[in-house]
Amino acid sequence: MIKEKICIKIGLKIRELRKEKKISLQQFSDLLNMEYNNIIRIEKGRTNTTITNLYKISQVLGVKLTDLVDVE
Amino acid sequence: MIKEKICIKIGLKIRELRKEKKISLQQFSDLLNMEYNNIIRIEKGRTNTTITNLYKISQVLGVKLTDLVDVE
């Protein structure tokens, strides 16, 4: 897989899990203490986010970090 | 786990896998096309690196991305 795609795939995974939990972007933003628009950037794969952000996201979504990056 | 620790743990994992493969930092740097000292920063957990860097590292080490972040 080309590396540019990995952010898009992980973003889709995050969105998928967030929708499963019925969490809105606004709620997600509050739970993560992260900018609303930054979450959109991450979910859309327009940005290349960090380990700690992924870790916080995994905690809020109640999944393991490994699940979040399992997109191969 | 506090989020500051996740970078340290993943850094240790990377180092562990790199040593298993008998790859020096210099070789690693060449293979990743990444600054030598930045790899040290990542392995020491002094920096909070990105999805794509982790992905490139996983490819060079011949493991899955999920293995790299499996540190819980």
Next chain:
DNA sequence: TGAAAAACAATCATATATGATTGTTGAAGT
């Protein structure tokens, strides 16, 4: 023990992610 090489840290400039704000689009309901 001494030299050479690898690992590491400090620093500064640059690139990129994020915070913050503003505006636009699209969907749902009336």
Next chain:
DNA sequence: ACTTCAACAATCATATATGATTGTTTTTCA
């Protein structure tokens, strides 16, 4: 059609990661 709200994009300032360089520490081996 209109309103309302969620999702989304663009922009700029700021924070942080990375590139690049230099020097120090540690390890390895003769």
